[in-house]
Amino acid sequence: MTGKTIITIKGVKEGLVFLLDDQCDFVELLDELSAKLDKHVQQFNGPIVHIFIKLGARQLNEEDKERIKSIFRKQGNLLIQSIESDSPEVDPDAKEVPQLHTMIGMVRSGQTVEYDGHMLLIGDVNPGGTIRCSGDVYVLGALRGSVHAGTQGNEEAIIAASLMRPTQLRIADVISRPPDEWTSAEPWMEYAFLREGKMAIDKLTSLGRQRKEVMLFKGV
Amino acid sequence: MGEAIVVTSGKGGVGKTTTSANLGTALAMLGQKVCMVDTDIGLRNLDVVMGLENRIVYDLIDVAEGRCRVNQALIKDKRFDELYMLPAAQTKDKNDISPEQVRQIIESLKPDFDYIIIDCPAGIEQGFRNAIAGASQAIVVTTPENAAVRDADRVIGLLEKSNFPSPKLVINRIRPGLVRSGDMLEVDDICQVLAIDLIGIVPDDESVIKAAHSGEPTVMNVNSRAAIAYRNIARRILGETVPLAHLDEKSGMFSKVKKFLGMG
Numbered sequence: 001m002t003g004k005t006i007i008t009i010k011g012v013k014e015g016l017v018f019l020l021d022d023q024c025d026f027v028e029l030l031d032e033l034s035a036k037l038d039k040h041v042q043q044f045n046g047p048i049v050h051i052f053i054k055l056g057a058r059q060l061n062e063e064d065k066e067r068i069k070s071i072f073r074k075q076g077n078l079l080i081q082s083i084e085s086d087s088p089e090v091d092p093d094a095k096e097v098p099q100l101h102t103m104i105g106m107v108r109s110g111q112t113v114e115y116d117g118h119m120l121l122i123g124d125v126n127p128g129g130t131i132r133c134s135g136d137v138y139v140l141g142a143l144r145g146s147v148h149a150g151t152q153g154n155e156e157a158i159i160a161a162s163l164m165r166p167t168q169l170r171i172a173d174v175i176s177r178p179p180d181e182w183t184s185a186e187p188w189m190e191y192a193f194l195r196e197g198k199m200a201i202d203k204l205t206s207l208g209r210q211r212k213e214v215m216l217f218k219g220v
Numbered sequence: 221m222g223e224a225i226v227v228t229s230g231k232g233g234v235g236k237t238t239t240s241a242n243l244g245t246a247l248a249m250l251g252q253k254v255c256m257v258d259t260d261i262g263l264r265n266l267d268v269v270m271g272l273e274n275r276i277v278y279d280l281i282d283v284a285e286g287r288c289r290v291n292q293a294l295i296k297d298k299r300f301d302e303l304y305m306l307p308a309a310q311t312k313d314k315n316d317i318s319p320e321q322v323r324q325i326i327e328s329l330k331p332d333f334d335y336i337i338i339d340c341p342a343g344i345e346q347g348f349r350n351a352i353a354g355a356s357q358a359i360v361v362t363t364p365e366n367a368a369v370r371d372a373d374r375v376i377g378l379l380e381k382s383n384f385p386s387p388k389l390v391i392n393r394i395r396p397g398l399v400r401s402g403d404m405l406e407v408d409d410i411c412q413v414l415a416i417d418l419i420g421i422v423p424d425d426e427s428v429i430k431a432a433h434s435g436e437p438t439v440m441n442v443n444s445r446a447a448i449a450y451r452n453i454a455r456r457i458l459g460e461t462v463p464l465a466h467l468d469e470k471s472g473m474f475s476k477v478k479k480f481l482g483m484g
Contacts, residue, residue, distance in 0.1 A: 106415060108377030109370050126373045126413055127366075144413065 006032050015050030015081065022056030026064065034071050037078075051078050055085040098135040107131060107145060127167050136160070146170070160191035160204055174199055222253075222333040224326050225457070226355035228379075230371030232342030234363045235392040238428060238438070239450075240339035241269045243359075245437040246454035248303035252334040255294065256305040257326065259351040260341035261317065264308035271435020272297065272305060281309035284321040290328050299440070304333075314346040319353035326354025335457070344378055352379065358387040359419065364394055364405040373414055388419035390453060395424045396467040420453035422446050423467050 006021035006029060020029055051072060060068075065083050072078045098117035107113055107121065109128030118135035129145035131137050136158050137149045143161035148170040150157030155172045164184045169176050169192050176182065176192075176199035184190060189204040202210070227240045237260075244256040258266035261280065267273045278293035283306070290306070297303035306329075309316070329336050340351035352358065358379050362372035372389075379387050391407055398404035411418055425446035431438040439447045439454075445465075452462045 106377075108380075109374040111377050124413075124415065128370055128374065142412075 007036050009036075012052075015052065017052045017054060019054050020056065020058070022058040026058075026060075030067060030071065033068070034074075037071065037075055046077060048077050048079050050081045052081050053083045055083065057086050059085050106141075109145075125166075133157075155194050155197075158191045158193045158207065160189065160207070162189050164190040164192070164201065169199060171199065222255075222330045222336050223357060224330065224336040224338060224355045225357045225359055226338040226340050226352050227359045227361060228340035228348065228351060228375055229342065229361040229368070230344060230375040231362075231368045234361050234368050235422075235428075236342070236361050237265045237269055237339050238432065239359070239361050239390055239392065239422075240337050241266060241437045242439045242447075242450040243454055243457070244303060244305070244335075244337045245270075245297075245300070246439045246451045247335050247337075247457065248297070248300040249439065249451070250454055250458060251302070252458070253302040253332070254304070254335045254337060255329050255333045256303075256337045256339065257329075258306065258308040258339045259322065259347065260339060261308045261347065261350075262310065262313045263341065264310050266305060266339050267295070267307045268435065269432050270297065270305060270437065272307075273435075276307045279307045279309040280322075280325070281312050281316055283325055284317045290325060314341065314350065317350055319349050322350045323353040344375065348375075348378070352382055352384070355384075358384045359390055360387050360414075360416070361390045361392050362410065362414075363392050364399065364407075364410060366405070369405065369410055369413060376414060376416060387416050389414060389416050390420045390422065391418070392422045393424040394421055394467055399467075418464070419456050420449055421464055421467065422449040422453075 006024050008019040010017040010019065053068065060083070068083065069080055072080055100118045100120055101115050102120045102122065103113065104122045106123045107125045107129035109126055112130040112132065113119070114132045116134045119131060119133045120138045120140065121131065122140045124141040125131060125139055125143050125145035125147065127144050130148070132148045132151050134150065134152045134154065137147050137160070139161040142163040142165060144165050144167065146166060146168040147159050149159045150172040153172050157171050159169055159171065164186070166178060169178070171192065171194050174194055174197065178184065181199065182201055184201055186203065190201050191204050191207055192199055192201050193210065194200070227236050227243070229236050240256055244254045248254045256266060257280070258264050259280065260266070267276060272295050275295045278288040280293070282288045283290050283293050293306055294304045295307065297305065326336060326338070338351050338355055341347035360372050360375055360379070362368045376387055389411070391410055394407070395404055399406055407418070407421055423445050425438070425444055427441050427444035428438045428446050431441060438444050439450045441447045449465060452465065455462050
Protein backbone atom coordinates (compact mmCIF):
# COMPACT_ATOMS: atom_id res chain seq x y z
CA MET A 1 0.00 0.00 0.00
CA THR A 2 2.53 2.55 1.11
CA GLY A 3 6.06 2.31 -0.17
CA LYS A 4 7.24 1.49 3.34
CA THR A 5 8.12 -2.08 4.16
CA ILE A 6 6.00 -3.32 6.98
CA ILE A 7 7.81 -6.63 7.29
CA THR A 8 11.54 -6.96 7.68
CA ILE A 9 13.20 -10.36 7.72
CA LYS A 10 16.59 -10.75 9.37
CA GLY A 11 18.73 -13.81 9.46
CA VAL A 12 20.30 -14.70 12.79
CA LYS A 13 22.29 -17.66 13.97
CA GLU A 14 19.24 -19.45 15.38
CA GLY A 15 16.97 -18.86 12.39
CA LEU A 16 14.96 -15.96 11.02
CA VAL A 17 13.65 -12.89 12.84
CA PHE A 18 10.47 -11.31 11.43
CA LEU A 19 10.14 -7.66 12.45
CA LEU A 20 6.51 -6.65 11.93
CA ASP A 21 5.48 -3.02 11.72
CA ASP A 22 3.42 -1.94 14.73
CA GLN A 23 1.66 1.09 13.20
CA CYS A 24 -0.17 -0.37 10.18
CA ASP A 25 -3.56 -2.08 10.12
CA PHE A 26 -3.47 -5.68 11.39
CA VAL A 27 -5.32 -7.12 8.38
CA GLU A 28 -2.94 -5.31 6.06
CA LEU A 29 -0.06 -6.85 8.00
CA LEU A 30 -1.49 -10.38 7.61
CA ASP A 31 -1.98 -9.89 3.86
CA GLU A 32 1.56 -8.62 3.45
CA LEU A 33 2.86 -11.54 5.49
CA SER A 34 1.13 -14.17 3.32
CA ALA A 35 2.30 -12.39 0.17
CA LYS A 36 5.88 -12.27 1.41
CA LEU A 37 5.92 -15.93 2.39
CA ASP A 38 4.39 -16.97 -0.94
CA LYS A 39 6.99 -14.94 -2.83
CA HIS A 40 9.89 -16.49 -0.99
CA VAL A 41 8.38 -19.98 -1.00
CA GLN A 42 11.51 -21.37 -2.71
CA GLN A 43 13.85 -20.13 -0.04
CA PHE A 44 11.66 -21.52 2.69
CA ASN A 45 11.74 -25.03 1.26
CA GLY A 46 14.17 -27.38 2.87
CA PRO A 47 15.35 -27.94 6.40
CA ILE A 48 13.40 -26.67 9.40
CA VAL A 49 13.90 -22.96 10.08
CA HIS A 50 13.20 -21.43 13.48
CA ILE A 51 11.13 -18.25 13.36
CA PHE A 52 11.16 -15.44 15.92
CA ILE A 53 8.42 -12.87 15.50
CA LYS A 54 8.74 -9.38 16.95
CA LEU A 55 5.58 -7.29 16.98
CA GLY A 56 7.08 -4.03 18.21
CA ALA A 57 4.62 -2.02 20.29
CA ARG A 58 1.62 -3.92 18.93
CA GLN A 59 -0.26 -5.99 21.52
CA LEU A 60 -2.09 -9.09 20.26
CA ASN A 61 -4.51 -11.48 21.87
CA GLU A 62 -4.18 -15.26 21.50
CA GLU A 63 -6.63 -15.37 18.61
CA ASP A 64 -4.65 -12.90 16.53
CA LYS A 65 -1.41 -14.65 17.38
CA GLU A 66 -3.01 -17.86 16.11
CA ARG A 67 -3.83 -16.10 12.83
CA ILE A 68 -0.15 -15.27 12.37
CA LYS A 69 0.88 -18.80 13.25
CA SER A 70 -1.54 -20.31 10.74
CA ILE A 71 0.04 -18.27 7.94
CA PHE A 72 3.45 -19.67 8.81
CA ARG A 73 2.05 -23.18 9.12
CA LYS A 74 1.22 -23.16 5.42
CA GLN A 75 4.98 -23.35 4.81
CA GLY A 76 5.97 -26.76 6.06
CA ASN A 77 9.44 -26.04 7.25
CA LEU A 78 8.86 -22.89 9.31
CA LEU A 79 8.68 -23.44 13.05
CA ILE A 80 7.58 -20.56 15.20
CA GLN A 81 9.67 -20.26 18.34
CA SER A 82 8.26 -17.04 19.79
CA ILE A 83 5.86 -14.14 19.20
CA GLU A 84 6.88 -11.14 21.24
CA SER A 85 5.72 -7.57 21.79
CA ASP A 86 7.79 -4.85 23.41
CA SER A 87 6.73 -4.63 27.02
CA PRO A 88 4.31 -1.69 27.16
CA GLU A 89 4.63 -0.64 30.78
CA VAL A 90 8.25 -0.28 31.63
CA ASP A 91 7.45 1.25 34.96
CA PRO A 92 4.72 -0.50 36.95
CA ASP A 93 4.41 2.56 39.22
CA ALA A 94 3.47 4.74 36.26
CA LYS A 95 -0.04 3.35 36.24
CA GLU A 96 -0.63 3.93 39.91
CA VAL A 97 0.32 7.61 39.84
CA PRO A 98 -1.96 9.31 37.30
CA GLN A 99 -0.52 12.22 35.37
CA LEU A 100 -1.47 15.77 36.27
CA HIS A 101 -2.59 17.55 33.16
CA THR A 102 -2.55 21.34 33.18
CA MET A 103 -4.92 23.23 30.95
CA ILE A 104 -5.20 26.99 30.58
CA GLY A 105 -8.42 28.56 29.33
CA MET A 106 -12.13 28.72 29.94
CA VAL A 107 -14.52 25.83 29.65
CA ARG A 108 -17.59 27.55 28.26
CA SER A 109 -21.18 26.38 27.92
CA GLY A 110 -21.41 23.33 25.67
CA GLN A 111 -17.73 22.46 25.95
CA THR A 112 -16.49 19.25 27.57
CA VAL A 113 -12.98 18.43 28.69
CA GLU A 114 -12.10 14.80 29.37
CA TYR A 115 -8.87 13.46 30.76
CA ASP A 116 -7.57 10.20 32.15
CA GLY A 117 -5.69 11.30 35.25
CA HIS A 118 -5.71 14.42 37.41
CA MET A 119 -6.53 17.76 35.89
CA LEU A 120 -5.55 21.30 36.77
CA LEU A 121 -7.57 23.95 34.98
CA ILE A 122 -6.31 27.50 35.13
CA GLY A 123 -9.47 29.39 34.23
CA ASP A 124 -13.20 29.18 34.85
CA VAL A 125 -15.76 26.48 34.19
CA ASN A 126 -18.94 28.28 33.12
CA PRO A 127 -22.50 26.99 33.56
CA GLY A 128 -23.09 24.37 30.86
CA GLY A 129 -19.39 23.47 30.68
CA THR A 130 -18.17 20.05 31.87
CA ILE A 131 -14.92 18.49 33.07
CA ARG A 132 -14.69 14.70 33.31
CA CYS A 133 -11.61 13.13 34.84
CA SER A 134 -10.66 9.71 36.16
CA GLY A 135 -8.68 11.39 38.93
CA ASP A 136 -8.93 14.66 40.85
CA VAL A 137 -10.00 17.99 39.37
CA TYR A 138 -8.48 21.26 40.57
CA VAL A 139 -9.91 24.49 39.21
CA LEU A 140 -7.78 27.59 39.68
CA GLY A 141 -10.70 29.89 38.93
CA ALA A 142 -14.46 29.90 39.32
CA LEU A 143 -16.26 26.58 39.05
CA ARG A 144 -19.78 27.40 37.87
CA GLY A 145 -20.39 24.40 35.60
CA SER A 146 -20.29 20.68 36.31
CA VAL A 147 -17.39 18.42 37.16
CA HIS A 148 -17.20 14.64 37.35
CA ALA A 149 -14.11 13.38 39.17
CA GLY A 150 -13.20 9.72 39.56
CA THR A 151 -15.18 8.79 36.46
CA GLN A 152 -13.96 5.21 36.61
CA GLY A 153 -15.30 4.68 40.10
CA ASN A 154 -12.52 6.21 42.19
CA GLU A 155 -14.33 7.35 45.35
CA GLU A 156 -11.16 8.93 46.72
CA ALA A 157 -11.17 11.57 43.97
CA ILE A 158 -11.74 15.18 44.95
CA ILE A 159 -12.85 18.37 43.24
CA ALA A 160 -11.21 21.61 44.35
CA ALA A 161 -11.93 25.13 43.17
CA SER A 162 -10.96 28.69 44.00
CA LEU A 163 -14.61 29.66 43.85
CA MET A 164 -17.04 26.77 44.37
CA ARG A 165 -20.38 27.62 42.68
CA PRO A 166 -21.05 24.47 40.60
CA THR A 167 -24.27 23.49 38.85
CA GLN A 168 -23.56 19.84 39.61
CA LEU A 169 -20.74 17.80 41.09
CA ARG A 170 -20.12 14.10 40.63
CA ILE A 171 -17.54 11.88 42.27
CA ALA A 172 -17.51 8.26 41.11
CA ASP A 173 -21.25 7.36 41.06
CA VAL A 174 -22.43 10.01 43.51
CA ILE A 175 -24.28 12.97 42.05
CA SER A 176 -24.97 16.12 44.03
CA ARG A 177 -27.01 19.16 43.12
CA PRO A 178 -26.12 22.38 44.84
CA PRO A 179 -27.81 24.40 46.16
CA ASP A 180 -30.61 21.86 46.85
CA GLU A 181 -28.29 19.57 48.79
CA TRP A 182 -25.62 21.92 50.01
CA THR A 183 -24.61 25.53 49.58
CA SER A 184 -21.33 27.29 49.66
CA ALA A 185 -20.83 30.99 49.91
CA GLU A 186 -17.36 30.82 51.30
CA PRO A 187 -14.74 33.16 49.92
CA TRP A 188 -11.89 30.69 50.42
CA MET A 189 -10.86 27.69 48.36
CA GLU A 190 -12.90 24.58 48.93
CA TYR A 191 -12.98 20.99 47.79
CA ALA A 192 -15.66 18.38 47.38
CA PHE A 193 -15.13 14.76 48.43
CA LEU A 194 -17.12 11.71 49.44
CA ARG A 195 -17.69 11.20 53.15
CA GLU A 196 -19.31 7.81 53.72
CA GLY A 197 -20.74 7.83 50.25
CA LYS A 198 -22.15 11.36 50.44
CA MET A 199 -20.85 14.54 48.88
CA ALA A 200 -19.23 16.85 51.40
CA ILE A 201 -17.53 20.23 51.12
CA ASP A 202 -14.66 21.45 53.22
CA LYS A 203 -12.02 24.13 53.02
CA LEU A 204 -9.00 23.11 51.04
CA THR A 205 -6.67 23.25 54.02
CA SER A 206 -8.44 20.21 55.48
CA LEU A 207 -7.42 18.01 52.58
CA GLY A 208 -4.06 17.10 54.12
CA ARG A 209 -5.78 15.89 57.28
CA GLN A 210 -8.33 13.89 55.31
CA ARG A 211 -5.74 12.16 53.17
CA LYS A 212 -3.56 11.63 56.25
CA GLU A 213 -0.53 12.64 54.28
CA VAL A 214 2.49 13.21 56.45
CA MET A 215 3.89 16.65 55.93
CA LEU A 216 7.61 16.71 56.28
CA PHE A 217 8.62 20.19 55.34
CA LYS A 218 11.90 21.08 56.86
CA GLY A 219 12.22 24.64 58.03
CA VAL A 220 14.99 26.60 59.56
CA MET B 221 -10.81 47.61 2.86
CA GLY B 222 -13.80 47.46 5.15
CA GLU B 223 -14.15 45.55 8.37
CA ALA B 224 -16.88 42.92 8.62
CA ILE B 225 -18.53 42.64 12.04
CA VAL B 226 -21.05 39.91 12.84
CA VAL B 227 -23.74 40.64 15.46
CA THR B 228 -24.73 37.39 17.15
CA SER B 229 -26.19 36.05 20.41
CA GLY B 230 -27.27 32.42 20.31
CA LYS B 231 -30.59 33.12 21.98
CA GLY B 232 -33.37 34.74 20.00
CA GLY B 233 -35.11 37.95 20.95
CA VAL B 234 -32.23 39.64 22.75
CA GLY B 235 -31.90 42.39 20.16
CA LYS B 236 -29.48 41.28 17.45
CA THR B 237 -31.42 42.91 14.64
CA THR B 238 -32.09 46.07 16.65
CA THR B 239 -28.40 46.28 17.53
CA SER B 240 -27.36 45.70 13.90
CA ALA B 241 -29.76 48.34 12.60
CA ASN B 242 -28.74 50.90 15.19
CA LEU B 243 -24.99 50.30 14.98
CA GLY B 244 -25.17 50.45 11.18
CA THR B 245 -27.11 53.70 11.29
CA ALA B 246 -24.93 55.18 14.06
CA LEU B 247 -21.76 54.41 12.08
CA ALA B 248 -23.33 56.03 9.00
CA MET B 249 -24.23 59.09 11.13
CA LEU B 250 -20.56 59.31 12.09
CA GLY B 251 -19.66 59.52 8.41
CA GLN B 252 -18.73 55.90 7.73
CA LYS B 253 -19.79 54.02 4.63
CA VAL B 254 -21.78 51.07 5.97
CA CYS B 255 -23.47 48.00 4.52
CA MET B 256 -25.76 45.89 6.69
CA VAL B 257 -26.20 42.27 5.64
CA ASP B 258 -29.17 40.23 6.87
CA THR B 259 -28.26 36.52 7.00
CA ASP B 260 -31.48 35.44 8.72
CA ILE B 261 -32.74 33.68 5.61
CA GLY B 262 -36.41 32.72 5.82
CA LEU B 263 -37.06 35.05 8.77
CA ARG B 264 -35.70 38.36 7.56
CA ASN B 265 -36.35 41.32 9.85
CA LEU B 266 -33.62 43.87 9.31
CA ASP B 267 -35.41 45.41 6.32
CA VAL B 268 -38.58 45.83 8.41
CA VAL B 269 -36.75 47.46 11.32
CA MET B 270 -35.04 49.81 8.86
CA GLY B 271 -38.33 50.55 7.06
CA LEU B 272 -36.90 49.40 3.73
CA GLU B 273 -39.03 46.31 3.12
CA ASN B 274 -40.85 47.74 0.09
CA ARG B 275 -37.59 48.49 -1.75
CA ILE B 276 -36.35 44.90 -1.95
CA VAL B 277 -35.86 43.63 -5.49
CA TYR B 278 -33.09 41.06 -5.16
CA ASP B 279 -31.75 39.33 -2.05
CA LEU B 280 -28.72 37.47 -0.66
CA ILE B 281 -29.72 34.15 -2.28
CA ASP B 282 -30.16 35.83 -5.67
CA VAL B 283 -26.60 37.12 -5.39
CA ALA B 284 -25.28 33.72 -4.23
CA GLU B 285 -26.98 31.90 -7.10
CA GLY B 286 -25.84 34.45 -9.68
CA ARG B 287 -29.24 35.88 -10.61
CA CYS B 288 -27.93 39.39 -10.02
CA ARG B 289 -24.78 41.28 -9.15
CA VAL B 290 -24.23 42.25 -5.54
CA ASN B 291 -24.65 45.95 -6.38
CA GLN B 292 -28.11 45.30 -7.81
CA ALA B 293 -29.25 43.67 -4.57
CA LEU B 294 -28.02 46.49 -2.32
CA ILE B 295 -30.72 48.83 -1.02
CA LYS B 296 -29.75 52.42 -0.33
CA ASP B 297 -31.14 53.79 2.90
CA LYS B 298 -33.74 56.55 2.59
CA ARG B 299 -32.08 58.69 5.29
CA PHE B 300 -28.34 58.31 4.73
CA ASP B 301 -26.41 58.29 1.47
CA GLU B 302 -23.63 56.14 2.85
CA LEU B 303 -25.87 53.45 4.36
CA TYR B 304 -26.85 50.34 2.42
CA MET B 305 -28.36 46.99 3.23
CA LEU B 306 -28.34 43.57 1.61
CA PRO B 307 -31.59 41.79 2.54
CA ALA B 308 -32.03 38.08 3.21
CA ALA B 309 -34.38 35.91 1.15
CA GLN B 310 -37.73 35.23 2.72
CA THR B 311 -38.82 32.21 0.72
CA LYS B 312 -35.71 30.07 1.20
CA ASP B 313 -34.01 28.64 4.26
CA LYS B 314 -30.60 28.65 5.88
CA ASN B 315 -29.37 25.59 3.98
CA ASP B 316 -29.83 27.25 0.60
CA ILE B 317 -26.55 29.12 1.00
CA SER B 318 -23.14 27.95 2.14
CA PRO B 319 -20.65 29.70 4.44
CA GLU B 320 -18.25 29.90 1.49
CA GLN B 321 -20.83 31.74 -0.65
CA VAL B 322 -21.50 34.23 2.17
CA ARG B 323 -17.76 34.73 2.64
CA GLN B 324 -17.34 35.54 -1.06
CA ILE B 325 -20.22 38.04 -1.01
CA ILE B 326 -18.80 39.78 2.08
CA GLU B 327 -15.34 39.86 0.47
CA SER B 328 -16.82 41.49 -2.63
CA LEU B 329 -18.42 44.19 -0.44
CA LYS B 330 -15.28 44.98 1.57
CA PRO B 331 -13.54 47.26 -0.96
CA ASP B 332 -16.59 49.55 -1.22
CA PHE B 333 -17.45 49.98 2.47
CA ASP B 334 -15.80 50.97 5.75
CA TYR B 335 -17.99 48.66 7.84
CA ILE B 336 -20.09 45.63 7.02
CA ILE B 337 -22.52 44.75 9.81
CA ILE B 338 -23.77 41.16 9.53
CA ASP B 339 -27.03 40.36 11.32
CA CYS B 340 -26.89 36.73 12.46
CA PRO B 341 -29.94 34.50 12.99
CA ALA B 342 -30.64 32.94 16.40
CA GLY B 343 -29.23 29.47 16.99
CA ILE B 344 -25.84 27.87 16.42
CA GLU B 345 -26.58 25.83 13.30
CA GLN B 346 -26.07 26.48 9.60
CA GLY B 347 -27.43 30.04 9.81
CA PHE B 348 -24.85 30.91 12.47
CA ARG B 349 -22.03 29.32 10.46
CA ASN B 350 -23.12 31.28 7.39
CA ALA B 351 -23.20 34.56 9.29
CA ILE B 352 -19.76 34.26 10.87
CA ALA B 353 -18.10 33.00 7.68
CA GLY B 354 -17.22 36.39 6.24
CA ALA B 355 -16.66 38.31 9.46
CA SER B 356 -13.37 39.16 11.12
CA GLN B 357 -14.86 40.65 14.29
CA ALA B 358 -17.87 39.67 16.38
CA ILE B 359 -20.26 41.47 18.69
CA VAL B 360 -22.16 39.21 21.09
CA VAL B 361 -25.47 40.63 22.30
CA THR B 362 -26.98 39.42 25.54
CA THR B 363 -29.62 40.56 28.00
CA PRO B 364 -29.27 40.41 31.80
CA GLU B 365 -31.03 37.04 32.04
CA ASN B 366 -29.44 33.72 32.90
CA ALA B 367 -30.73 32.02 29.76
CA ALA B 368 -29.34 34.70 27.46
CA VAL B 369 -25.99 34.74 29.27
CA ARG B 370 -25.76 30.94 29.03
CA ASP B 371 -26.36 31.07 25.28
CA ALA B 372 -23.95 33.97 24.84
CA ASP B 373 -21.29 31.88 26.60
CA ARG B 374 -21.95 28.99 24.22
CA VAL B 375 -21.64 31.31 21.23
CA ILE B 376 -18.43 32.87 22.55
CA GLY B 377 -16.99 29.36 22.83
CA LEU B 378 -17.93 28.64 19.21
CA LEU B 379 -16.54 31.98 18.05
CA GLU B 380 -13.24 31.38 19.83
CA LYS B 381 -13.07 28.00 18.14
CA SER B 382 -13.68 29.69 14.77
CA ASN B 383 -10.70 32.00 15.31
CA PHE B 384 -12.42 35.16 16.42
CA PRO B 385 -9.65 36.54 18.61
CA SER B 386 -11.71 38.75 20.92
CA PRO B 387 -15.48 39.01 20.55
CA LYS B 388 -17.02 42.15 22.06
CA LEU B 389 -20.01 42.15 24.40
CA VAL B 390 -23.15 44.30 24.31
CA ILE B 391 -25.55 43.96 27.24
CA ASN B 392 -28.96 44.98 26.05
CA ARG B 393 -32.23 45.86 27.78
CA ILE B 394 -30.88 46.62 31.22
CA ARG B 395 -33.48 47.81 33.72
CA PRO B 396 -31.54 49.72 36.37
CA GLY B 397 -34.40 49.53 38.85
CA LEU B 398 -34.48 45.73 38.74
CA VAL B 399 -30.70 45.51 38.95
CA ARG B 400 -30.72 47.73 42.02
CA SER B 401 -33.34 45.61 43.73
CA GLY B 402 -31.35 42.47 42.97
CA ASP B 403 -33.90 41.01 40.55
CA MET B 404 -31.69 41.31 37.50
CA LEU B 405 -28.10 40.25 36.78
CA GLU B 406 -25.54 42.97 37.26
CA VAL B 407 -23.27 44.09 34.44
CA ASP B 408 -20.19 43.12 36.47
CA ASP B 409 -21.50 39.61 37.12
CA ILE B 410 -22.19 39.04 33.43
CA CYS B 411 -18.74 40.29 32.47
CA GLN B 412 -17.16 38.03 35.07
CA VAL B 413 -18.83 34.93 33.65
CA LEU B 414 -18.35 35.73 29.98
CA ALA B 415 -14.85 37.18 30.37
CA ILE B 416 -14.79 39.20 27.15
CA ASP B 417 -14.48 42.94 26.52
CA LEU B 418 -17.63 44.97 27.15
CA ILE B 419 -18.26 47.40 24.33
CA GLY B 420 -21.59 48.80 25.49
CA ILE B 421 -24.59 48.62 27.78
CA VAL B 422 -28.01 49.57 26.49
CA PRO B 423 -30.89 50.40 28.84
CA ASP B 424 -34.36 49.03 28.24
CA ASP B 425 -36.13 51.84 26.47
CA GLU B 426 -39.63 52.22 25.08
CA SER B 427 -38.32 54.36 22.26
CA VAL B 428 -36.71 51.21 20.76
CA ILE B 429 -40.13 49.58 20.47
CA LYS B 430 -41.65 52.74 19.03
CA ALA B 431 -38.79 53.08 16.56
CA ALA B 432 -39.12 49.49 15.34
CA HIS B 433 -42.85 50.06 14.93
CA SER B 434 -42.31 53.05 12.69
CA GLY B 435 -39.32 51.63 10.80
CA GLU B 436 -36.93 54.32 12.01
CA PRO B 437 -33.76 53.24 13.82
CA THR B 438 -33.70 54.39 17.46
CA VAL B 439 -30.36 56.20 17.09
CA MET B 440 -32.16 58.91 15.10
CA ASN B 441 -34.08 59.84 18.26
CA VAL B 442 -32.05 62.46 20.10
CA ASN B 443 -33.80 62.04 23.44
CA SER B 444 -33.63 58.27 23.71
CA ARG B 445 -31.21 56.84 26.24
CA ALA B 446 -30.83 53.70 24.16
CA ALA B 447 -29.92 55.89 21.19
CA ILE B 448 -27.08 57.49 23.17
CA ALA B 449 -25.88 54.03 24.16
CA TYR B 450 -25.85 52.83 20.53
CA ARG B 451 -24.05 55.96 19.36
CA ASN B 452 -21.44 55.38 22.08
CA ILE B 453 -20.91 51.79 20.90
CA ALA B 454 -20.41 53.05 17.35
CA ARG B 455 -17.82 55.54 18.59
CA ARG B 456 -16.05 52.76 20.49
CA ILE B 457 -15.98 50.66 17.30
CA LEU B 458 -14.24 53.60 15.64
CA GLY B 459 -11.61 53.50 18.37
CA GLU B 460 -12.73 56.38 20.57
CA THR B 461 -12.61 56.00 24.33
CA VAL B 462 -16.11 56.66 25.60
CA PRO B 463 -16.87 55.89 29.25
CA LEU B 464 -19.87 53.69 30.03
CA ALA B 465 -22.96 55.78 30.83
CA HIS B 466 -24.46 55.55 34.29
CA LEU B 467 -27.77 53.85 33.86
CA ASP B 468 -29.47 55.06 36.99
CA GLU B 469 -29.42 58.74 36.08
CA LYS B 470 -33.01 58.47 35.03
CA SER B 471 -34.31 60.83 37.66
CA GLY B 472 -37.21 63.10 37.00
CA MET B 473 -37.52 66.65 38.24
CA PHE B 474 -39.29 65.56 41.38
CA SER B 475 -36.59 63.13 42.54
CA LYS B 476 -33.91 65.68 41.70
CA VAL B 477 -35.58 68.11 44.03
CA LYS B 478 -35.85 65.38 46.65
CA LYS B 479 -32.17 64.60 46.28
CA PHE B 480 -31.35 68.28 46.57
CA LEU B 481 -33.29 68.45 49.81
CA GLY B 482 -31.46 65.43 51.11
CA MET B 483 -34.44 63.14 50.98
CA GLY B 484 -33.31 60.97 48.03
